[in-house]
Each structure stands twice: as C-alpha cells, then as structure tokens.
Amino acid sequence: xxxxxLSIILFASTSAANAQNEELLxxxxxxxxxxxxxxxxxxxxxxxxDFKWFSLTADTLLLEVVGRENFRQSxxxxxxxxxxxxxxxxxxxxxxERVSFREVVSxxxxxxxxxxxxxxxIYQIQNGKxxxxxxxxx
Numbered sequence: 001x002x003x004x005x006l007s008i009i010l011f012a013s014t015s016a017a018n019a020q021n022e023e024l025l026x027x028x029x030x031x032x033x034x035x036x037x038x039x040x041x042x043x044x045x046x047x048x049x050d051f052k053w054f055s056l057t058a059d060t061l062l063l064e065v066v067g068r069e070n071f072r073q074s075x076x077x078x079x080x081x082x083x084x085x086x087x088x089x090x091x092x093x094x095x096x097e098r099v100s101f102r103e104v105v106s107x108x109x110x111x112x113x114x115x116x117x118x119x120x121x122i123y124q125i126q127n128g129k130x131x132x133x134x135x136x137x138x
Contacts, residue, residue: 021094024125028092028099031123031130035087038079044072048129055135083107099123 027046034042053065053074065071078085085107092101099122106116117138124132 020097023128024094024097024099025092027125027128027130028101028123032087032089035085038084040072040075040079043075044068046130047071048126048131051129051131051133053133053135055137057137097125099125 031046047068049068051068055062055064065074085105088104090102101121104116104118106114109115120136122134123130
C-alpha cells in the first residue's frame with residue numbers, strides 16, 4: 001500500500017514538473033521562432049512589463065533593456081538594419097523557472113559572407129512570460 005501511494009505521489013510531482021517544463025519550452029521556442037521571423041510584436045508579447053535584458057562579457061556587465069516597450073524599440077531598431085538574422089539553439093537545459101541555452105546567431109554581411117556570434121543565454125520565465133534575460137557573450 002505504501003509503495004502504491006509513493007508511486008502516485010512521485011507520478012503527480014513528475015507530471016507537474018513536466019507540465020512546467022513544457023510551458024517554459026513553449027515560451028522559449030516561440031521567442032526563438034519570433035526572432036527568426038523578425039516578429040517584433042511576438043517577441044514583445046513574450047516578455048513581462050518589467051522585463052530586463054543583461055549582457056555580460058569577460059569584463060563588462062551591461063543592462064541592455066529595461067521594460068517591454070524599450071525592448072520593442074530595441075528589436076525594431078535591430079531589424080530595421082534589414083539583415084536577416086537566424087538564431088540556432090545548439091543545446092538547452094531547463095532548471096526550475098529558467099531555460100539555459102547555447103545560441104549561435106548568424107547573418108550575411110554586405111559582402112555576402114555568413115558571419116556568426118555565439119552566446120550562452122538564460123531566460124527566467126514566470127507566468128508564461130520572460131522576465132529576465134542574461135546573455136554571456138563570447
């Protein structure tokens with residue numbers, strides 16, 4: 001009897017964790033797809049009103065954006081350059097309310113050559129929205 005009860009409890013907690021992971025990955029994948037499509041409205045809809053985006057290099061911590069509307073303006077400016085950027089996620093890990101990932105973003109330069117940059121990223125996702133983004137730039 002105890003083993004059956006324990007199995008039910010483990011199954012219920014595993015099911016809840018799987019549902020949370022699925023929701024985090026849904027938001028994460030939609031954000032990557034929205035970026036690849038240049039869809040500023042969707043990118044913006046996926047973040048909280050008090051969203052913050054941080055960039056870190058070996059020597060610098062920069063608060064890139066504070067707030068949803070500033071994020072919208074930043075993305076409009078990014079895509080206004082006319083280049084088609086593509087984000088490729090090489091790997092990811094879900095831990096609690098965070099998705100950590102390795103991303104490569106590439107585009108063609110004016111000479112037609114493909115150039116790319118990579119970063120480690122972390123999205124904190126709460127209530128179906130990205131509240132914080134940290135990018136560790138190589």
